[in-house]
Structures are given as C-alpha cells and as structure tokens.
Amino acid sequence: MSNIPLTFTVAPFGLEPLVSFTLVPVAGADGLFTLVGAGVTASGVTDPRLFLLDAASHLPSYAPSLSDAQAASIGLADPADAMLLVVANPGAAGTTVNLLAPVVVNARTGVGAQFILEDQDLPLRAELARR
Template sequence: MNIALTFTVAPFGLEPLSAFVLSPVADADGLFALVGSGTTGTGVEDPRLFLLDAAVHLPSYAPELSDAQAASIGLDSAADAMLLVVANAGASGGGSGSGSGSGMTVNLLAPVVVNARTGVGAQFILDGQDLPLRAELVRG
C-alpha cells in the first residue's frame, strides 16, 4: 500500500521537494522506497531514497526528538511516529569479511520521522545524540 507523504522541509539532498510517496519494496519486510514528485535543485527527476522501518530492523534504536521537532510534524504521541532510517548500499556489498555484515549502512543521526496519523514527515538531525551517519546494518 502506497502512502502519500508531505514533508515540512525537504529531506537532505531532495530540496525543494515536499511531496513524496512511500512504497513498500516487494519481498523485503520493512524496506520502503521514498519517491519524490518533481525535480530536485540538482536536476534529479522523481528522486528515490530507500528507507528501513526501524521497528523492524533496529528495534533498540530509540532516538529522542526535541519538542520543536515533534511539533513541526504535529506529533503529539510517540505511538503515532513511524521511524525510518535512510539505507545505503555499501560499495563492496560484502561487509568486512566476517560474514555478518550486509554491506549496507544506515543513517542513525538523521532519521525520517512520519506522523502516521497525518502523513506529515521530516528528516531530523538529532542534536546531542552520539549516533553515526553510517552504521553498518548487521544481519540478525
């Protein structure tokens, strides 16, 4: 099921877009494609980001939003928040050689948070939280 989303501020690198569609990727539990509607300032038409549902893939990930961040998307309750992280395929695709890595990294410092009740979202930089921009996603 596709979900229409409106971002209060364009996700990083997708400026000036604010309209997106979040679509589940077939046969990949908790993986979504976020597709923009329009052209970015750098000329990319209908850009796409891949996002992972943190509840599925990173159940212990619990970043804290500021009151201002939550208010900017009309989020009154944590239960209404859909927490997503930007996923990037690694250059080698094979991890560090230990067999446990997926070759994929996720951005834990700047999650995408969606108010599931309203479809309003934003990508937030989490101030004062020691989280990496590129954390290796390890298969469980």
C-alpha cells in the first residue's frame, strides 16, 4: 500500500488548524499507519504525527455508528467506502486505542474527519490485546 493524501473537514483534535495529512503505512506492520500533518499546529508542533490502526484489521468487532450528519460531512453515502481508523497510543505498559473518537475516511475521496461518538459507551483508552 502506498501513501494516501487526506483532507480533513475539520482539524483533528490537538492538531488544529491543520487539515492536510498523509496516511503512511508502517513497513512490516499490517494495518498500522502514521498520520503525518503538513504544517505547524496551534501548539507549535511542526509536521505532527499520530499512529492510527485500521480497525478492520485489528478490532474486527468494533462497529461504531456515525450520525447521518457525520457521514454527510465527509461525503460518505455507502458504509462500504468508510475506512475506520483509531488513534493508537504506545506506552511502556502496552498500547491503548481511542474508541470514542475514531478517524473515518471516505476511501473514494480521501476526505476524513475525527468524530466524537455520542451516546455510545466506548472507552477513550482501551487496551489493545497483543496478537
């Protein structure tokens, strides 16, 4: 898989005001990506990076619901076109993933957004089981 240019409809949390990113596959780690921003965040970080996991590969039972407005904001008419990613936070005790605020990308257009899921009982920091 090659690098994927992404445009966010709204800057991801903590990366404001950036909306242009590149999704870069991590070599040798299926379903793991680095989201690389282009520019400087409001907090002064240049070309910020986040690790994202492909939920389909690593969390097959994770099936959050988007509102119609959320899906429309990224032009998502068919759920099959959604690429569902979660922010991964590696740490000494293990890796956690944010299931409450996934990054959803319209795979046909490269338009994405990070959504806070409302009325869904999902953790902000879920421990990722080792495979």
